[in-house]
Amino acid sequence: MNQEILKLEPQLVWKNFSKLNAVPRPSKKEERVIQFMLDFGDSLELETFKDDVGNVIIRKPASPGMENRKMITLQSHLDMVHQKNSATDFDFDTQGIQMLIDDDWVRAKGTTLGADNGMGVAAIMSLLESSDISHPPLEALFTIDEETGMTGAQGLQANILKGKILLNLDTEEDDEIDIGCAGGVDITASRTYEQKEVLQNGSAYQIIIKGLQGGHSGMDIHKGFGNANKIMNRLLYTISNNYEIGIANINGGSLRNAIPRESVSTIVVNAAEKVSFEEKFRVWAGSIKEEYSFLEKNMTIELRDIILPKYVMEISAQQQLLKAIYAAHNGVYSMSAAIPDLVETSNNIARVEVGEGKVHVGCLTRSSVETSKIDLANSLKSAFELAGCEVNFSGEYPGWEPNPNSDILKVLKEQYSTLFKETPKVVACHAGLECGILGQHYPNIDMISFGPTIKGAHSPDERVSISSVKKFWKFLLEILKNTP
Known part of the structure; x- marks a missing residue:
């Protein structure tokens, strides 16, 4: 003591x-x-x-x-x-x-x-x-x-x-x-996917995002802090649009009511494109850090060489997941018309887990207006169902x-x-x-x-x-x- x-x-x-x-x-x-x-x-x-x-x-x-x-x-x-x-x-x-x-x-x-x-x-x-x-x-x-x-x-x-x-x-x-106060509902999206064996002509990397402020997913949601899950998805989406990659795993965020501060992923890139990929990654990571430089002064985005994993996601499931998380709303959805400066409705993409043939995405949606809460929840449900996920609502509580x-x-x-x-x-x-x-x-x-x-x-x-x-x-x- x-x-x-x-x-x-x-x-x-x-x-x-x-x-x-x-x-x-x-x-x-x-x-x-x-x-x-x-x-x-x-x-x-x-x-x-x-x-x-x-x-x-x-x-x-x-x-x-x-x-x-x-x-x-x-x-x-x-x-x-x-x-x-x-x-x-x-x-x-x-x-x-x-x-x-x-x-x-x-x-x-x-x-x-x-x-x-x-x-x-x-x-x-x-x-x-x-x-x-x-x-x-x-x-x-x-x-x-x-x-x-x-x-x-x-x-x-x-x-x-x-x-x-x-x-x-x-x-x-x-x-x-x-x-x-606001009410809330937990939204969980899950699915399975086929794994494919990694070819031996690949180079494996671990991407590590850390050092974000995090914070309370209700009281701090309007502050614009970086969400590690959204930033990781943005990087992976950009990489996949420029290179043929395979995602072996993603582990981002932890608690439903905390803005995610860290995310780690493992990807495989064709070894012949190793030099080009590393150069472009530094540019993409630098742009994101510059964009968040005012709010997230301690954010780091690292790229580490690692040994090849055995499996990665099947490509269609990978594309669906990246698009769904990109489309899923995160942050302030609407401000209250009745009470000045009050966030009415928001969502926190709190947890992303990918690996061993399974996907799990956890969100917490909050609102002081019940109909708006359900509207945003249904929007998230639709995005993840289009990606082949089963979506469940749970833990609902009133405002x-x-x-x-x-x-x-x-x-x-x-x-x-x-x-x-x-x-x-x-x-x-x-x-x-x-x-x-x-x-x-x-x-x-x-x-x-x-x-x-x-x-x-x-x-x-x-x-x-x-x-x-x-x-x-x-x-x-x-x-x-x-x-x-």
Whole structure:
């Protein structure tokens, strides 16, 4: 544990964040962090239990004099996105996050930090543990598997929560109050293909794209960051239009909700064209790097000689795949007409796997408008079906419809203005918050979302602002004092 982090203010929050980050907590492998939270609640002698899907609920009575206030449900998710730099030696299944201080930021050493949503979890733990903070009756809801399907929120039973107000602590700009979010759907395209043996007169190469910023495929999708899968496909398409090549394999991206930072492919070119190919490749790669030079300063595109693979794709399947990925939309699809500067609909081509006769392409489509989400999903489905793929939709979750007349919104706006002498931004976000699902289970609960400033979520550049955590904590305490 980094002792310097324990000295940061508010110390109680940073202490609990450090304890949480010592527990491995990958999505769908939350057994250890679930037990950690159960032990935490039991150690405080609070009502603590786990529901049927693994969500943890802890309740704390009100401070003296606040017993007649409405119970507040404080909600954050336990799991975190696991991303690391290719050169970082780290095992997310067994190791705790290694943190460091960088000016006003806390970040991790070559991995995601887990501030998304660990800072929210740590703040809730601190409220439950405190003995000198005024608050109404509290109910903590720690959900599982938010990052890979929101199955914890989806599996929450409709009769468990008792709170009348829900504070979701899972947004990433401390001057924003969130009242809405996008829904999403996973789109998976798959097919098989015939392999053909590689002729011995070929030269084999590995193409490596890395060093991209990556980031959150919802919150960062409008920033124009490079998508390693699209850049790799662009290169392969260009090469195949100029040379007779065979693709042996492609491995790009990782998580559905992270903009792909790296991609690696293996190709075979006729040995007689080796010199010409290498010269043109440098030109093509240089043009792409120049095009992205403002946003992707650390991007590298490498070409390495390797030994010949045994098999490559049959040519017609190869052409179909390259055309389908080229045609498939990636990035912002439409902007909201109702809310200024809000991305309405987008897609992230998150994962491309090709090899051993199988193709797998995974996308995450988001939208705050259901019909637009389905429109883009059908567009992607059509592109991949034309390439001979079977396409499945899964993991669908609803958006959260904004309520500008929310009572708790009025409280947050008033308290923010009083504390910080400025007007907060009331927004909807393009991320997938659990509020949309929770609102279906509890349609009468008054929901709001806010949090400290976090940058680079879902990437190894993830970091949380130290001064912002202090601001967030101060804001949260005032909200608890002033709820009806």
